[in-house]
Amino acid sequence: MNASIKKLGENHGSSKQSLGRLELESVMVRYLAHFKTWGDVAKNRLWMHLELRVLIALLIIFGVFTSFSRQFLGPHILPGILLTGAELGIIAIGMSLLIISGEIDLSVASVYGWGVFLATVPTNMGLPFPLSVLIALAFGCFVGFLNGFITVRCKIPSFITTLGSMWILRGIEIGAFGQSFISYKGAPSLLLNSLEGRIWFIPRLFFWFLGLAAIFSIILTRTRFGNWVFATGGDKETAKALGVRVDRVKLACFMITSTLAAFAGVAYLGRTKWFMGRVGMTQLGYGLEIEAICIAIMGGTSFSGGVGSIPAVCLAALAFSSFRNGLILTGVSGYWLDAFVAILLITFVILHTIRKR
Amino acid sequence: MKEKIVHVLKRGEIVFALLFLVFYVIFSNIATGFFSLSMFHIILLTGAELGIIAIGMSLLIISGEIDLSVASVFVFSTFIALTAANRGLPFPLAALLALACGCSIGFLNGFITLRFKVPSFIVTLGGLLLWRALVAGITYGEPTFYKAEPSLLLNSLGGKVGFVPALFFWFLGLAVIFTTTLTRTRFGNWVFAAGGDKETARALGVRVDRVKLACFMITSTLAAFAGVAYIGGSSYLDPIVATGVELEAIASVVMGGILFSGGAGNLANAIICAFILKEVQVGMGVYGIPVVYYKVAIGTLLILTVIGNRQIMRRITK
Numbered sequence: 001m002n003a004s005i006k007k008l009g010e011n012h013g014s015s016k017q018s019l020g021r022l023e024l025e026s027v028m029v030r031y032l033a034h035f036k037t038w039g040d041v042a043k044n045r046l047w048m049h050l051e052l053r054v055l056i057a058l059l060i061i062f063g064v065f066t067s068f069s070r071q072f073l074g075p076h077i078l079p080g081i082l083l084t085g086a087e088l089g090i091i092a093i094g095m096s097l098l099i100i101s102g103e104i105d106l107s108v109a110s111v112y113g114w115g116v117f118l119a120t121v122p123t124n125m126g127l128p129f130p131l132s133v134l135i136a137l138a139f140g141c142f143v144g145f146l147n148g149f150i151t152v153r154c155k156i157p158s159f160i161t162t163l164g165s166m167w168i169l170r171g172i173e174i175g176a177f178g179q180s181f182i183s184y185k186g187a188p189s190l191l192l193n194s195l196e197g198r199i200w201f202i203p204r205l206f207f208w209f210l211g212l213a214a215i216f217s218i219i220l221t222r223t224r225f226g227n228w229v230f231a232t233g234g235d236k237e238t239a240k241a242l243g244v245r246v247d248r249v250k251l252a253c254f255m256i257t258s259t260l261a262a263f264a265g266v267a268y269l270g271r272t273k274w275f276m277g278r279v280g281m282t283q284l285g286y287g288l289e290i291e292a293i294c295i296a297i298m299g300g301t302s303f304s305g306g307v308g309s310i311p312a313v314c315l316a317a318l319a320f321s322s323f324r325n326g327l328i329l330t331g332v333s334g335y336w337l338d339a340f341v342a343i344l345l346i347t348f349v350i351l352h353t354i355r356k357r
Numbered sequence: 358m359k360e361k362i363v364h365v366l367k368r369g370e371i372v373f374a375l376l377f378l379v380f381y382v383i384f385s386n387i388a389t390g391f392f393s394l395s396m397f398h399i400i401l402l403t404g405a406e407l408g409i410i411a412i413g414m415s416l417l418i419i420s421g422e423i424d425l426s427v428a429s430v431f432v433f434s435t436f437i438a439l440t441a442a443n444r445g446l447p448f449p450l451a452a453l454l455a456l457a458c459g460c461s462i463g464f465l466n467g468f469i470t471l472r473f474k475v476p477s478f479i480v481t482l483g484g485l486l487l488w489r490a491l492v493a494g495i496t497y498g499e500p501t502f503y504k505a506e507p508s509l510l511l512n513s514l515g516g517k518v519g520f521v522p523a524l525f526f527w528f529l530g531l532a533v534i535f536t537t538t539l540t541r542t543r544f545g546n547w548v549f550a551a552g553g554d555k556e557t558a559r560a561l562g563v564r565v566d567r568v569k570l571a572c573f574m575i576t577s578t579l580a581a582f583a584g585v586a587y588i589g590g591s592s593y594l595d596p597i598v599a600t601g602v603e604l605e606a607i608a609s610v611v612m613g614g615i616l617f618s619g620g621a622g623n624l625a626n627a628i629i630c631a632f633i634l635k636e637v638q639v640g641m642g643v644y645g646i647p648v649v650y651y652k653v654a655i656g657t658l659l660i661l662t663v664i665g666n667r668q669i670m671r672r673i674t675k
Contacts, residue, residue, distance in 0.1 A: 160663055163656070290482065294482070339487050342485075353473055
């Protein structure tokens, strides 16, 4: 089959004067000529795109859980899925940006916790809410700068640097705020309003998430900076030789990641107005870094750097949150959750490696 | 003279031992009650537990891989040993079963990592979530109690000789065995080669994948051993026990100057650092600083030591 198609494709391709319809046909034929059999066509067509792969997985998860319970797409579960998906997704966007650039950040959960407190405490003291949000974001940015600076300047693996900052930030946070209940007492504000509540069944935060996803997707694929990020993670030496300031790019990625984590913390206020730094063993945003890394991996981000896609990561965030919410809905005990998440993670990894091999 | 100093600094054991002493002196001065045999006993006990895990972690990091699942394997193997003993298996057999479990988990980690070329970080991240959740799911988060007869092996793990915990001797034995293996045998050489320059090692005939697989298995087995030893000290297992120990082990390994990218390092330093971490924890507890600040302290210590290591190494290798 392939020889004849190839021939056809060549014939059509050579005739420059052909009509639109014929041109389209020739493109299709030439496209199909790449594959040996029709089975090959289906396989490669489906598995070619990272986004498509994750989307199919997401649809399968939706299908399975909807068949378990009609409630899954109902008005009580779906908004929750979108909300947690948005929150995790915002952090995972930053995380995958950083992983693409060849580094990692374990401190996002601690920065998240700080984001919650820094948005609340100054507001309670009388500062306008947008200003305290700025403080929280600036704090995140600063932590990212420190992480990046130590990593890049002292040539310490980012795993170690951010492990240290994760411990330090978490410890101070619990020490400072952990023992008392804190409730948000500020005046209602337009910004806070845009983080809470929902439009129809879609939480407002989800639109923030979509906006951020669009922005970072465009930055990564359409701007010079995005190109630098891929170059830095892909082949550092070549990038350096071509004049990319690798260290600055990494530093910027660190700062973006931490700022996004702090923003996700601010967005937590859209969900509840009172919280505690620590309730028993459960801390604010506990284990979030692991979830964010899981989502980045599920979104096909390569751990050796240089490969990844923001839309795929966003779909993976939705897949993650729908999987977890679905499990709870079907009555799986909370203690089992992590085991299923591990299985989900491994399934996705297999999904992505099939294509590579 | 200068060469001698450089030599000592390069090896590092003396520097880290001095660091341990400095912390000991500081805490003895500021925290009343720290300078006592009972506190030293606690440092030795918790340090030995972390040290056993850190030995395996060092081996694995030197070979160029990482294992995030050690704490979960710890809990899982403890659970296996407890359940098997409670079902009537003699304790030594139950312990053996737990070790075998650990070994096979290590094999699984290594096999997936090496056969499917998935980074060990991802594979063992899955393990980190999976094994602990299995225990929590089976027990519904309730503690599991040891109900079987006391046994000689259990006593040898949990008892003490004078003020020195028995586990410390086990630890010393393991430390000696693995230090010798790393520095004096062919296998140790292979481990360094596999982590340092994989292609060269392969060209020289080292079976890199098998060496790494062996390191994975050793790491998980040691974690399982630490888990079995845990039963000696405590009669029950809570599924949340040892949360985050994998990070502490990695921290002590890296503080000890073992390169995170693999191929270089000194096992003894990593072990001493494990004890330093636990010493700081005990010292802070005795001094009355809230437990939460322990993490602040070890985070700071980690970053400072790693930066310091790097600077010193750069100075003396110039």
